[in-house]
Amino acid sequence: MARIGVFVCHCGENIGRTVDCEAVANACGELPGVVHAVDYKYMCSDPGQNLIKEAIAEKNLTGVVVAACSPHMHEKTFRKATEGAGLNPYLCEMTNIREQCSWIHEDRDAATAKAIDLTRFISEKIKRNSPLAPISISLERRALVIGGGISGLQAALDMADGGREVVLVEKQPSIGGHMSRLSETFPTLDCSQCILTPRMVEVHQHPRIKLLTYSEIESVDGYIGNFSVKIRKKARGVDETRCNGCGECQSVCPMKKIPSEFDAGLGNRTAIYVPFPQAVPNIPVIDRENCLRIKGMQKKKAKAACGRCAEACGRDAIDFEQEDTFVTEKVGAIVVATGYQLYSIGKEQTRKGITGYGEYGYGTVPDVIDGMQFERIASASGPSGGEIVRPSDGKVPKRVVFLQCIGSREPSKGIEYCSKLCCMYVAKHTMLYRHKVHDGEAIVFYMDIRAGGKGYDEFVRRAIEEDGAKYIRGRVSSIQREGEKVRLTGFDTLSGEQMEIDADMVVLATAMQAQPGIESLAQKLSVSYDGHGFINEAHPKLRPVDTNTAGVFVAGACQAPRDIPDSVAMASATASKVLGMFSKERLEREPTVAGVDKVTCSGCFHCERACPYGAVERYEVLNRSGEVEKVIAEVNEGVCQGCGSCQVACPSKSIELEGFTDAQIFAAINAL
Amino acid sequence: MKIGYFPGCSLHATAREYAESLGVITGPLDVEINEIDDWACCGATSAHATNHLLGVALPARTLALAAEQGHEQILAPCAACYSRLAAARRAVDNDPATGAAVEKAIGRSVGTARPISLVRLLAELAPKVREKAKRPLEDIKVACYYGCLLVRPPELNDLDDVEAPTMMETVVKATGAKPVSWNRRLDCCGGGFSLSRTSSVVRLSRTILEDARGAGADVLVVACPMCHSNLDFRQKAIARRSEGGMDIPVIYLSQLVGLALGQDHVALGLGRHFVSTASFISRIPGPREGESAAATEVG
């Protein structure tokens, strides 16, 4: 005979204000099979949990129903309490009389009646619950990191230092991401390369990190603990095992005028190139779109168009015929750290629904550049060797105007969010400029200054008070060419004055956007993303580095605009999550997964088509002589997420979700 | 192609030449424009500055008439008229309460007719303009002036890009002329302050004309009677304040297209401007050889 205990929680005022909890307890006490029913102010508190534990012992309960908040909130708490009192945790269920009752109703009598109904519903279900034991699944204790910016590097190093093997996949020829292109970094103005390069080298030399650059994720199979990832290694055109990075090939390449991506188009590179001198690995790559030899091969020209690099290479490392190759890696966890791209100011946009600034003359008025271009101009490794000169004529600009919020906080351009760190890097830019051009004037147009962070507001104040940056609150309406100058027409919203400024150079602080193509990667990983393409965290406050797919974590600017300190903190957080997961030999999983009745299953595989997770597999039933008698469905417990779609689809009722069997659900419905 | 036509007040009065040139070019471009019967003033700035409902209801009535007379589109050559019609369309479509109030006020259903500006219409007809062009305007350098109301406010924009529209340039290229690249294409000329704050208009219009001249333009092309009046009629006053004078003819886009189509300049109303267009016209060679003079075709 069932002996059910019902525990009704007031949740302080949250439930008690609208639902008469005592009446609910009294009414439930009368239900068939219920031998104990009480109400209490905070059931999740220690005394509340003790009420449950004591009742289980004293009344010899066979089932516990807690009428309180959403099971998302406290199911774990109450199941643990139940287990602590010696009862199987799956014999404890919650009924939600807060989110689904007290919070959404006003009439106390009606809400109380509904709370009783909801509790009766679960009381009937629980009579048919059976004890379940967690499933144990195998665990591949290696991790994959996607993206080799500062976030990915940090995550990889932390995990590898923690003793686990890591595969790091970077799509560019070198690791380093955006940080490798920055000059000096806020809030301390330390040189970006100087703090980053050692990490890059450390990653490269780490015995437990397998580095795959110029590579991309092709497909992802499997589930937490057991992912199988196929990686495409793009044809580099250079044999990595032979190349020693001497650089001879670059110096002989005749294609010398290709705009360098690393220098944001301000410098040039060759067709066979290492993106920057500190690149890791220091192995060149052939740009197939610009290499004369490869273009000739594609056009099936009989005579080899070029080949100087191959002739110059003393180690026979150049391989024009090289093709993409594939490797498959088995890993237990994945960290996504694919970073960001910058908003493009002109007409060409990489995302739908985003438009540019036609009135800002980017691309048409010379000396209107973006923040990353300024970083390259200011960088010691940049095209001007760190001297601040403007691109059009190489002269030192005496008046530079910086515009904040280009794209950011601009719903009419399609981006309503704040990119968060532009206020900081613009302040940094004014400092870098004033430190190098003492008689130069730095003017900033801003909407608000958002400098939240340790030492951040002080940093902006320093730019204004010590380095003399002039901040004007207002927007610029247009940027035009006026002879050798760049004319800005704008409005100072504090003094209410219209203004016209003739500048030598204009720097636009553009918004941070999600990487192009992030959606397709996210789909391969089954992780969700927001309308802008930023990867969604599982919970904005409590699970900031988890995604909605178990075993996949997220770090850095691919989740939202993030500066370096934020990115590194997130990266270390993902590493600690993964290391925690890897501290066990096997993974435990909730046993609420689907199971197949092998006798009645006819092998129609409707369940296979219904399953969104690919958890249904094929199982061959053999007769005594070892021949296949029939092929039926089988559920991979590691993959099954317990959604129940198969159960609904099965015509012969041969597949059922543990904890949510037809018998349980129909009994509950009949109780209403 | 058949569309409704809303001349508004100016095309019957101060901007007669705009209407005349339109009348001359539609035929060769296979467009039939039908003036909306019983149209009323769009209300211009006066109405919407006085009363929101009035500002919407007046143009909405014209939209309603156009729909009743079987038009899906109404050509509004005046940029201000276009703007008011578009504002009414938007207000009625986006807010059911306004829609209901307007329909009560005008006593009819607003229907679904949509306004179109002359710039968009001609940009869509650009291939045809190119095909029918008889007089090469190759040596003519044109400054395309959009002003405010064709693209602003952005939610009423009729053109390809609010901040960097190219549709006028597309039309100019189709005529064979060369659009120059200049800065003040989208600046304000002073608009309706022409009489109340003439000095502002003179100042604003001057920067526009000076910039166009600096960019080497032979002629300024507009698609708004208000802009035209400020830039053309005020040019004498502007020239007095500007070094080296001015003397830039300001013509309508439809007139330029008419010239390319080989139409007679008198029929195109090119004699009606304050700044003489004579020297500019004299620079345009006659129709290409083997083609009859267009002037005789125009009745």
Ligand SMILES: Cc1cc2nc3c(=O)[nH]c(=O)nc-3n(C[C@H](O)[C@H](O)[C@H](O)COP(=O)(O)OP(=O)(O)OC[C@H]3O[C@@H](n4cnc5c(N)ncnc54)[C@H](O)[C@@H]3O)c2cc1C
């Ligand atoms: C102008 C400017 C100045 C800045 N200055 C500062 C500063 O002074 N201080 C500061 O703290 N922050 C600064 N930042 C911010 C800083 O750049 C970021 O915080 C940081 O780069 C984020 O690192 P990340 O690793 O998350 O992303 P990223 O640096 O973008 O790295 C992501 C990496 O992932 C790779 N990748 C992308 N997609 C894939 C894929 N599908 N497969 C494999 N690999 C992939 C990319 O190639 C890249 O290497 C600045 C930003 C800008 C724009």
